[in-house]
Amino acid sequence: MAGQVMQVSKKRKFINNGVFKAELDEFLKRELAEDGYSGVEVRTAPTNTEIIILATRTQSVLGEKGKRIRELTSVVQKRFGFTENTVELYAEKVAVRGLCAIAQCESLRYKLLGGLAVRRACYGVVRYIMESDAKGCEVVVSGKLRGQRAKSMKFTDGIMIHSGDPINSYVDRAVRHVLMRQGVLGVQVKIMLKHDPRGKQGPKRPLPDNVTVLEPKEEDYHQGVPSSEQKQQHDTLGQHGPGNPAGVPPPGQGVQVQ
The missing domain is CATH 3.30.1140.32 (Ribosomal protein S3, C-terminal domain)
Structure with missing residues (x-):
C-alpha cells in the first residue's frame, strides 16, 4: 500500500488549489503590505509551479541581489510541502496602479x-x-x-x-x-474598468447593453430614394402591372356600369 499512488478527485483537486491560493494570498498580504502587494497568480505545470507576485514596488519585493525573493521561496516551499526546485517566485509590476x-x-x-x-x-x-x-x-x-x-x-x-x-x-x-x-x-x-479590445486595461468582452451601429452596405443603400417611396412604387406596379401604371383599360374594352 505504501507504493500505491493516491487518486484525487477533480472536486478535491479544485478545493485544494483554492485553499492553497487563499492561504498564499493571506501570507503575502501580511508580508508585502508595505511593498504595494496587489495580488498573486499561480501557474501550475507538470514539473514545477510558478507563483507571480503582482506589486507596485517590485524592487522591494526582490530585495538586494534577490535575497528577499529567495527567502520567500524557501518559506513557501517548506510551508506547502513542495520538493526542492519545483516552485519558483517571480515579481511583476502592476501595469496601471x-x-x-x-x-x-x-x-x-x-x-x-x-x-x-x-x-x-x-x-x-x-x-x-x-x-x-x-x-x-x-x-x-x-x-x-x-x-x-x-x-x-x-x-x-x-x-x-x-x-x-x-x-x-x-x-x-x-x-x-x-x-x-x-x-x-x-x-x-x-x-x-473600461472596455478594452486589447484586453490590457479592461475586459475584451463588451457590456451586454452596448449597442454597435454598423454602416450599411453600398449595394443595399439607394441614394435619394426613401424606403417608403420604394414600397409605394412596388405596390402600384403590383396592382396595375408594369405596362399600365395608371390602371387605364386597354383599347376596345370599356368599363361596365350597372
Missing part, C-alpha cells in the same frame, strides 16, 4: 493610519482612480469616523454596475481593515 483596487485600498489604509482626514484621503483616492482612465469608482469607509457612533461614508464618481455577470470582469474590488486608536475601520474600494 490607478486601476488596481488592492493597491488603492492599501494606499488609503496607510493614509488613514498616517492621520489624514477621512474625507480628504478618500477624495484623493477617487481623483487618482478617475485620472487613471477608469469608468467609475466607489470608496466606502465604515466605523467610528468621528465620535463614538459608527457610521459609513461613501464617495463615488463615474459609472458603477452592481449586478449581473459583467461585475465579475468589469469591477475590481478590495476590502481592508484599519486598526485605529478608536476602533477598527472597514475600507472598501471598487473600480469599474
Whole structure:
C-alpha cells in the first residue's frame, strides 16, 4: 500500500488549489503590505509551479541581489510541502496602479493610519482612480469616523454596475481593515474598468447593453430614394402591372356600369 499512488478527485483537486491560493494570498498580504502587494497568480505545470507576485514596488519585493525573493521561496516551499526546485517566485509590476483596487485600498489604509482626514484621503483616492482612465469608482469607509457612533461614508464618481455577470470582469474590488486608536475601520474600494479590445486595461468582452451601429452596405443603400417611396412604387406596379401604371383599360374594352 505504501507504493500505491493516491487518486484525487477533480472536486478535491479544485478545493485544494483554492485553499492553497487563499492561504498564499493571506501570507503575502501580511508580508508585502508595505511593498504595494496587489495580488498573486499561480501557474501550475507538470514539473514545477510558478507563483507571480503582482506589486507596485517590485524592487522591494526582490530585495538586494534577490535575497528577499529567495527567502520567500524557501518559506513557501517548506510551508506547502513542495520538493526542492519545483516552485519558483517571480515579481511583476502592476501595469496601471490607478486601476488596481488592492493597491488603492492599501494606499488609503496607510493614509488613514498616517492621520489624514477621512474625507480628504478618500477624495484623493477617487481623483487618482478617475485620472487613471477608469469608468467609475466607489470608496466606502465604515466605523467610528468621528465620535463614538459608527457610521459609513461613501464617495463615488463615474459609472458603477452592481449586478449581473459583467461585475465579475468589469469591477475590481478590495476590502481592508484599519486598526485605529478608536476602533477598527472597514475600507472598501471598487473600480469599474473600461472596455478594452486589447484586453490590457479592461475586459475584451463588451457590456451586454452596448449597442454597435454598423454602416450599411453600398449595394443595399439607394441614394435619394426613401424606403417608403420604394414600397409605394412596388405596390402600384403590383396592382396595375408594369405596362399600365395608371390602371387605364386597354383599347376596345370599356368599363361596365350597372
